[in-house]
Amino acid sequence: MLIKMINIRTATPADLPQVLELMRDLAAFEDYLDTFAVDLGELDSRAFGPGAQCRIFVAERAETLAGYAVVLEIPFTYDLRPTVILKELYVRATDRSEGTGTRLLESVTTWALSKGAGRLHWDVLTGNQHAERFYQRHGGQRVRKWIAYQMDEAKLIELQARSQQPEALADR
Template sequence: MTAATIAVRPAAPEDVALILRFVRELAEYEREPDAVAATVPMLHEALFGAKPHAEAVIAEADGVPQGFALFFHNFSTWTGRPGLYLEDLYVTDAARGKGLGKALLRHLAGVALDRGCARFEWSVLDWNTPAVEFYRAMGAQGMDEWTVQRVTGEALERLAGRA
């Protein structure tokens, strides 16, 4: 059996429905199948609208889309340089173990270097041992002394003084 030909390409507007399908599959994998509120028009605007908020790339095996990564820039005041933040990385169950995840990470690491980023970072659920082990094998280090803080919904409205 020959290895699949793997390619990573920028997402195009016609990929938005595919990206949303992958997002829903990722949510299912992460045990939150009902948490996805995004729609095709919302993702299209976020990725390809007048003021894009994020970018995405598609991973293909033998020309068939099997995964994606969605990312955006953040900024480090300490380094004085931008960073690349990986919001989602997903490879279909059938394509796992074939090198697509590694190809996506390598591609984004190259994007980060090409754009002068000081960091390439992301979050991973602590129970997702296969992902944590994969990321460690790629050279990632856990930032265990940091915890994510989040304000959403009514709490966000209260914090903004709008509730």
């Protein structure tokens, strides 16, 4: 098997058009492309602006991005150590099974440890058995202690509105 040379590095603003293309590929795969709202300006602001909210790692082959990883940092939790969230790890289909995902994950773990992180969390799309096997091969374990919950925007607004009602204020 011919191994293509790959360079894993922190993204720069110049990478963002290709990162955005890969993000759209992931959104199509995970079936949320119709609600995908990320654009170049927002991605630049959130990754490189003042108070940046994420860090992006890229896998580059011959000046083309083959994949990326987006991580978020929760500064501390119960043990006063950071938790790193692997929000997205995506490798273009034509570049899979060549070690690209492994190299991205290794870079994320190196960065997480440099921050003093006590753990790395991520989600896997239900039914994505390839991703589950990938993470299990690298020591990832399914978390059975917790069940994920979320509120969409409509429920957030509904709860906020209820909290503003006089009877809700009296119960505080």
